[in-house]
Amino acid sequence: MGKSTRSHSQTRRGAPESISIEAVARKAKVSTATVSIVLNGKGERYRISKATQERIKDVAKKLNYEPNPVARSLRLGRTQTIGFVIADLANPFFAELATTLERLCHEHGYLLQISASGDDVAMEEEIIRNFVAKSVDGLIIATSHEESDFLSDIASRTPTVFVDRKIKGSNCCWVTSDNYESAKEAIRRLIDKREFREVAYIGGAPSLSSNIERLQAYENVLEEAGVPVARRIVKEGAFTCDAGKAAMSDIIEEIGRPPDAVFTASYTLLEGALAELKRRYGAAQPDIAIATYDDHPLLDYVAPPILSVRQDCPLLAESAFSILTSMMSGSSGLQRIIAPARIIQR
Amino acid sequence: MGKSTRSHSQTRRGAPESISIEAVARKAKVSTATVSIVLNGKGERYRISKATQERIKDVAKKLNYEPNPVARSLRLGRTQTIGFVIADLANPFFAELATTLERLCHEHGYLLQISASGDDVAMEEEIIRNFVAKSVDGLIIATSHEESDFLSDIASRTPTVFVDRKIKGSNCCWVTSDNYESAKEAIRRLIDKREFREVAYIGGAPSLSSNIERLQAYENVLEEAGVPVARRIVKEGAFTCDAGKAAMSDIIEEIGRPPDAVFTASYTLLEGALAELKRRYGAAQPDIAIATYDDHPLLDYVAPPILSVRQDCPLLAESAFSILTSMMSGSSGLQRIIAPARIIQR
DNA sequence: TTGAAAGCGCTAACAT
DNA sequence: ATGTTAGCGCTTTCAA
Numbered sequence: 001m002g003k004s005t006r007s008h009s010q011t012r013r014g015a016p017e018s019i020s021i022e023a024v025a026r027k028a029k030v031s032t033a034t035v036s037i038v039l040n041g042k043g044e045r046y047r048i049s050k051a052t053q054e055r056i057k058d059v060a061k062k063l064n065y066e067p068n069p070v071a072r073s074l075r076l077g078r079t080q081t082i083g084f085v086i087a088d089l090a091n092p093f094f095a096e097l098a099t100t101l102e103r104l105c106h107e108h109g110y111l112l113q114i115s116a117s118g119d120d121v122a123m124e125e126e127i128i129r130n131f132v133a134k135s136v137d138g139l140i141i142a143t144s145h146e147e148s149d150f151l152s153d154i155a156s157r158t159p160t161v162f163v164d165r166k167i168k169g170s171n172c173c174w175v176t177s178d179n180y181e182s183a184k185e186a187i188r189r190l191i192d193k194r195e196f197r198e199v200a201y202i203g204g205a206p207s208l209s210s211n212i213e214r215l216q217a218y219e220n221v222l223e224e225a226g227v228p229v230a231r232r233i234v235k236e237g238a239f240t241c242d243a244g245k246a247a248m249s250d251i252i253e254e255i256g257r258p259p260d261a262v263f264t265a266s267y268t269l270l271e272g273a274l275a276e277l278k279r280r281y282g283a284a285q286p287d288i289a290i291a292t293y294d295d296h297p298l299l300d301y302v303a304p305p306i307l308s309v310r311q312d313c314p315l316l317a318e319s320a321f322s323i324l325t326s327m328m329s330g331s332s333g334l335q336r337i338i339a340p341a342r343i344i345q346r
Numbered sequence: 347m348g349k350s351t352r353s354h355s356q357t358r359r360g361a362p363e364s365i366s367i368e369a370v371a372r373k374a375k376v377s378t379a380t381v382s383i384v385l386n387g388k389g390e391r392y393r394i395s396k397a398t399q400e401r402i403k404d405v406a407k408k409l410n411y412e413p414n415p416v417a418r419s420l421r422l423g424r425t426q427t428i429g430f431v432i433a434d435l436a437n438p439f440f441a442e443l444a445t446t447l448e449r450l451c452h453e454h455g456y457l458l459q460i461s462a463s464g465d466d467v468a469m470e471e472e473i474i475r476n477f478v479a480k481s482v483d484g485l486i487i488a489t490s491h492e493e494s495d496f497l498s499d500i501a502s503r504t505p506t507v508f509v510d511r512k513i514k515g516s517n518c519c520w521v522t523s524d525n526y527e528s529a530k531e532a533i534r535r536l537i538d539k540r541e542f543r544e545v546a547y548i549g550g551a552p553s554l555s556s557n558i559e560r561l562q563a564y565e566n567v568l569e570e571a572g573v574p575v576a577r578r579i580v581k582e583g584a585f586t587c588d589a590g591k592a593a594m595s596d597i598i599e600e601i602g603r604p605p606d607a608v609f610t611a612s613y614t615l616l617e618g619a620l621a622e623l624k625r626r627y628g629a630a631q632p633d634i635a636i637a638t639y640d641d642h643p644l645l646d647y648v649a650p651p652i653l654s655v656r657q658d659c660p661l662l663a664e665s666a667f668s669i670l671t672s673m674m675s676g677s678s679g680l681q682r683i684i685a686p687a688r689i690i691q692r
Numbered sequence: 693t694t695g696a697a698a699g700c701g702c703t704a705a706c707a708t
Numbered sequence: 709a710t711g712t713t714a715g716c717g718c719t720t721t722c723a724a
Contacts, residue, residue: 071701417717
């Protein structure tokens with residue numbers, strides 16, 4: 001039936017020499033259906049003869065045949081891909097999550113597709129929309145997004161796990177560190193170091209659960225210790241380096257000198273705060289006691305010593321992945337995990 | 347012709363309520379062809395009447411129609427996606443490249459798909475194969491892969507730009523920092539600090555151009571300065587943290603004490619070297635002069651001061667992207683760019 | 693100015 | 709035990 005007409009579609013580029021299932025079928029003298037069945041390991045179920053199976057596999061190998069994933073996705077409506085949305089690739093916390101997730105995905109035959117929103121809410125929506133349009137099989141979202149109907153909606157139609165933040169008042173699955181307890185312990189140890197005139201707080205986006213819980217820890221610890229919380233040295237903004245700079249700057253302006261002690265609610269904020277101190281005081285770094293959420297290998301060598309909270313990224317990632325896996329295979333229970341974090345005393 | 351038969355394909359999952367072009371066509375009372383033409387902005391070219399165009403656009407908007415990218419890819423043989431292959435997400439150098447690349451891709455209507463090989467050659471091949479199978483429109487490869495026919499082959503059939511390393515003896519496009527000159531300058535400044543008994547070198551995979559050039563710089567500077575190069579304190583291995591630890595350990599064993607001065611050929615190696623020093627000497631860090639390829643924000647606060655080479659990631663990324671863009675639009679000229687890097691004196 | 697239909701490569705229901 | 713065929717959603721040629 002003259003399947004060779006090239007009158008249509010000659011405009012497409014495609015891979016130059018990619019062999020299709022049809023080429024295999026022709027060479028093995030069977031139909032494409034049989035090839036598909038055999039190559040997908042369903043040969044037994046369909047009782048394809050051993051001989052035929054061998055022949056097909058041989059031909060496929062000889063031709064170096066690889067099924068076209070795009071066609072497969074279109075037909076199947078799934079892609080063996082998991083989308084991972086983060087705020088910022090340069091944030092080592094996210095990078096570490098991504099590293100573990102990628103390993104897990106690979107082990108389970110998935111591809112991890114990472115996209116960073118650059119902390120831009122609209123961009124983030126676009127990324128997620130794109131992921132969904134491309135039929136990712138699941139979503140892991142670690143984001144600085146505000147509470148949103150959009151996200152709840154997505155989560156209700158595509159298996160989704162949130163990491164690092166909780167969505168208020170919805171029935172989404174999430175995995176986070178034990179922000180409140182770990183921050184509390186860190187701040188407790190910070191103020192135990194010596195007597196401070198004040199302890200400043202530099203936080204991220206006010207509406208994010210991670211910030212809320214870390215701030216709550218800060219307020220409660222100070223209260224317990226009988227230290228007054230001065231709102232003017234409590235700064236929130238965004239979980240970015242720039243916001244950290246601005247916050248530190250504000251605090252210094254506010255009290256007319258560097259604070260005695262400060263807690264930064266993320267690594268990025270710490271980086272910003274330090275940069276601002278350096279900008280203002282250069283080499284003559286003031287004597288500030290610092291504690292921060294998130295850890296970094298180089299903190300072991302930084303002066304002054306910076307106490308930190310090390311989140312258990314492998315555990316967070318594994319939990320998220322395992323929840324997602326169960327959702328993708330149909331479970332609809334509400335799964336939430338709170339992972340402990342470790343204080344690195346310095 | 348009873349298009350509504352659902353006898354076949356009822357097994358697929360797909361998105362629950364995704365509207366297809368056909369729904370739009372039906373509602374707008376035109377054919378799918380017309381919808382496609384109009385929505386792709388070819389209405390004028392095909393002289394579709396203004397009225398029809400409006401009607402179609404209205405319906406599409408009302409139905410919230412989004413063309414299915416998978417179907418589109420299958421038909422067109424392209425995906426508006428660029429694959430970015432790196433060794434390690436946790437390496438800030440790659441993360442920074444990725445950040446800029448993602449911005450550029452977004453601005454040009456592409457999606458960046460990042461995948462990390464974890465420094466595993468086989469894994470990397472698999473990733474690239476996967477990318478190609480999925481019809482990425484272009485590849486940017488920043489990898490610790492050895493010279494390989496596989497890569498040359500890929501590069502000859504898919505627009506590909508290598509970053510951070512050159513492929514020996516092939517006609518591939520690449521973008522790298524000026525490894526030789528910048529490393530030379532850094533090492534020069536390192537040995538100018540004071541008189542050293544020895545200056546050790548901790549490098550990455552011996553066959554990678556980045557390592558070769560940085561090592562060459564080391565040898566030449568020492569020679570120029572009349573300092574003998576002792577092979578036993580020149581360690582190569584891999585661009586990883588673990589390799590850095592091992593190398594530092596070897597050097598210490600070799601000379602029976604920590605070296606006076608050391609140059610690490612990447613941030614990851616520095617991290618490893620520092621960790622090993624810490625493991626062995628704890629808080630009583632020996633007085634070592636250190637310089638490293640790659641910079642990090644926290645290095646500003648690390649003691650002892652660590653001189654570094656800051657690669658121009660935005661420039662590298664932009665160059666790679668621009669070369670790739672030109673290749674994707676048909677250019678086949680051999681484009682190569684060497685970007686200057688900056689020394690951060692500390 | 694628009695529509696019909698082929699076909700991208702694959703899978704699965706159904707027929708044989 | 710294997711083949712035929714519809715159809716995933718889209719674009720484009722050709723016809724009208």
